[in-house]
Amino acid sequence: MSELGRLLRYSRPYTAHLLLSVLLMACVGAAQALTVRLIVPIFDRVLNPASADSPVLLFTIPVWNYQVYLDRFMPASVHNVWTMVAGGILAMFAIKGLCDYAGNYLVNYVGLSAVTDLRQDVFDRVVNQDAHFFESNSTARVMSSIMNDLEKIQVAMSHILADLLRQSFTFLALGAVVLQTDWKLALASLTVLPFVLVPTLRLGRRIRRTTRSAQDNAAELNQVLQETLSGHQVVKSFGAEEIESNRFRDRAEHLRSNNLRYVAQQAVASPLIEFFAAITIVGLLTYARTQIKSGAMSTGEFTSFVIALFLLYEPVKRLTGIHNIFQQALGASQKVFEYLDRDLQVKERPGAARLNRFEKAIVFEKVNFRYPTSPEGLVLESIDLEVKAGEVVALVGPSGAGKTTLANLVPRFYDVTDGAIRIDGKDLRDLKLAALRDKISIVAQDTFLFNDTVGANIGYGLRYALPEQVHQAARDALAEEFISRMPQGYGTIIGERGVKLSGGQRQRLAIARALLKNAPILILDEATSHLDTESEVLVQKALQTLMTNRTVIVIAHRLSTVRRADKIVVLDRGRIAETGRHDELVSRGGLYQRLYELQFVTSDMNPADPLMNP
Ligand SMILES: Nc1ncnc2c1ncn2[C@@H]1O[C@H](COP(=O)(O)OP(=O)(O)OP(=O)(O)O)[C@@H](O)[C@H]1O
Ligand SMILES: [Mg+2]
Structure with a gap:
């Protein structure tokens, strides 16, 4: 039930709206x-010609035995029972309609606002997650939670609040x-209530489970x-449209x-009750x-x-x-709360220091690293490395050697398993994350571009980039x-991802x-x-x-880069x-010589290599 409490807590900022709607629903x-x-x-007066006009008893307040008459609410000139009753009925429907409208609107306002806040919280949490999170949760799963599951919660919240109030x-x-x-008759009619409630509660639990698997589906x-959408080219080139269609079906x-x-579980409740x-x-x-x-009850009363x-039913x-x-909302909220509760693995220490300027060096000290998702062996082992400010350090090695991994440790996409990385003597883990990442630009193997304008992609992440810049x-x-x-x-x-650009153009945007x-x-x-020759020269x-x-850490595949490295x-x-x-x-x-012979010798002939063709 704590999940429910958490959901409802999101409506707390809207207490005033909620209270007002409670009042309206009470009306x-x-x-x-x-x-x-x-x-x-x-029945007793209008249809009974023998009865006298006024007064018309509406209800008695118990304990005080205080009687409320309809006449009090009518102009003094009206004594006719039918006029009063007709007026009363119209007034009641008008009041009910207005209050229902306003109350409903307010309650939905609360529901929608609360869920919007919740969704924002989930998004903020997800966007701050580390690489590990994105490796263990598929994009589709997270998207489905943030959209579909929250949609379910939203419908439920609005329904729950609105109906709960009105119906109660x-x-x-x-x-x-x-x-x-x-009252005796009333109590007697309540005895069927358990027959209704017990099966419904049972049903609720099953509904929660069904919801969870529907959510997975x-x-x-x-x-x-x-x-299929993002890999549409692969799908087409392998003629896999039908396979995908079947998978989708x-x-x-x-x-x-x-x-x-x-539906079957939920729809059984109402016939049961009826x-x-x-x-x-x-x-x-x-x-x-x-x-x-026996005359103990009038026709009207009956x-x-x-x-x-x-x-009442x-x-x-x-x-x-x-x-x-x-129950449906609780089922849907489980995953959402899982995301909210997930601890960040790469997080900022309280009181983390700022890094105002990078001046001296990045130093790897006996760094060991293993990926959290694959705990078997170390991916990096006893790495000791110094990258002095202003140096170009080239990482080379066979595929799978750990080059990308090593580079990814610097902006703290992952934290080291043992050892430390220091930047100007300060452990990365003692620095403010934003300050650290602010000092680092990354141009990755395949750049991610946003489905936005060229200008916005170049100025991405910068709040104040002038067009001239x-x-x-x-x-x-x-x-x-x-x-x-x-x-x-x-x-x-x-x-999307810059599909309207060529590979070389994408890279130059990333460089810009x-x-x-x-x-x-x-x-x-x-x-x-490899890009075409002309592009290659431009990119180079x-x-x-x-x-x-x-200061450059470059995972090098080109001879020109390797030769230039310090x-x-x-x-x-x-x-x-x-x-x-290089010359040494x-x-x-050693391995370098072998790699050089295998990999770089051919590129000596490459006219695109700027060193070959200055
Ligand atoms: N996110 C990950 N989770 C688990 N293991 C990973 C992950 N990324 C890489 N690895 C493993 O870590 C090892 C090093 O990978 P890395 O990407 O650093 O290699 P690389 O030297 O950059 O290779 P390449 O030249 O092919 O890009 C590989 O064995 C790989 O299987
Ligand atoms: Mg790599």
Whole structure:
């Protein structure tokens, strides 16, 4: 039940709205009850010519025995019972309608606002999560939670709040009418309640479970959808449309059957209640017949009693329905709260220091690292490495050696398992995360671009980038030429992940972005896929501009980069095999020499390599 408490806590900032709607819903309940009470004088007075005009008793307040008459609310000139009753009924419906409208609006306002806040919290939590989180939770799953599950919670919250209030008050008010008419009869009719409640509670638990699996189905469906859409080219090139279509149908079928199971569970409640209602009402009618005959009850009282009883079953039915929706919301909220509660693995220490300027060096001290998801072996082992300010350090080594992993430790995408990384003598873990990452630009192997304008992509993450600065960065990255040829120049939308650009253009945008950020440390993962010659030359030149006056850790695949490096670090299976400059390593007979012969010799012939072709 604590989940429910947490959900409801989100409505706390809207207490005023909620209180007002409680009041309005109370009016709805009261108006409904009074309408039912107005049936008594219709039968006993209006339809009975023998009865006198005024006064018309509405209800008696118990304990004080204080009687409230309809006449009090009518102009003194009106004595006619029918006029008063008719006026009363119209007034009650008007009041009920208005209060219902306003109350409903307010309650939905609270529900929608609370869920919007909750969704924002979940998003903020997710966006701050570390790499590990995104590796163990698929994008589709997280998206499905933030959209579908929260949608369910939102519907439930609005329903719960609105119906819970309205139906509870209606139940109480009608209950009062019934009790006032004949309390013994009223209590007798309540005896069926357990027969209704027990099965509903049972049902609730099952509904919660069904919801959870429906939620998983929805996420799976989302997964297929997302993968097929973003991998549409692969799907087409392998002619896998039908396979994907079947995969989609299969998941959709699961979702359908789970949703149907929910409907079956949820829809059984109302006929169940109605059946018990029918039994009660028939029983009561039999009893009441004798009461009327003996004169213990008037026709009007009896009619109003029966109508109240009929109306009373509506709230009971609705309240059990709410219970089911509750369960659905709880089922849906489980994953959402799981995300909210997940501890950050890479987090800032309280009182973390700022890093105002990077001046001396980045030092790896006996660093060991293993990925949290694969705890078997160390991916990096006893790494000792110094990257002095202003140096270009090249990481080379066979695929899977740990180059990307090592580079990813610097911006703290992961924390070291043992040892430490210090920047100007300070442990990374003692620094403010934002301050640390502010000092680092990353140009990854395959850049991620947003489905936004060229300008917005270059200025990404910077709150105040002047157009002139954006243009300058583009010029330095040799991107201005192709940007100016685009239909709207800097205002052109580049498509999802930049699909409307070529590989080389994407890279130059990424370089422009890094230039604009102008961080002192640059992490560069050179693209392995070779661009066409012309693009390659442009990218190389742009990279040279980017690397000047910066401390660079570059995962190098090009001979030109390796030759320019102040230090080459050769990684092999997570360990540093060799370090040195190109000239020292190339004839040492170690791993570097072998790699060089395998990998770089061919690129000596590459006219795109700026060193070959200055
Ligand atoms: N997120 C991850 N979770 C678990 N293991 C990983 C993860 N990323 C990489 N690994 C493993 O860590 C090892 C080093 O990977 P890394 O990506 O650092 O290699 P690399 O040297 O950059 O290779 P390449 O030149 O092919 O890019 C590999 O064995 C890989 O399987
Ligand atoms: Mg790599």
